[in-house]
Amino acid sequence: MPDRAALEGILYVLKTGIGWQHLPHQLGYGSGMTCWRRLRDWHAAGVFTRLHHVLLDRMAQAHQLDWTRACVDSTSVPAARGGPKRARTPRIVAGLAASVM
Structure with missing residues (x-):
């Protein structure tokens, strides 16, 4: 399969949202x-x-780039020095719930 055809197929799937298995031959x-x-x-x-x-x-x-509208968030740039560490959330399981059947 030529690279160009594969790229076009990839773009078609990503643009249309169809499943890979449904790409029309x-x-x-x-x-x-x-x-x-x-x-x-x-x-x-x-x-x-x-x-x-x-x-x-x-x-x-x-x-053609307008950096005045650029946005950076923590999903693409890690926090400086890793940021504060959170405490572990304690489990609050007193017992199993009663069966509804």
Whole structure:
């Protein structure tokens, strides 16, 4: 399966939200499992991270990035020094609930 066809199949599944197993063979993207495996392999190889950096670089060179609307949250940037540690939540199990049957 050519890379271009696999990429188009991946984008089709991600855009439409269909399951991988429901990717229509008539579209010429190959099987959904082939596209899924290619996505997994490309992700593991860092292809999408490199692609993201290339796109950001090109957009910056074309002055198409507006950083005044950028947002960073803790899911993408870890807290400085790891942040405070939380205490463990104590269990509050007094006993089993009575059966309703």
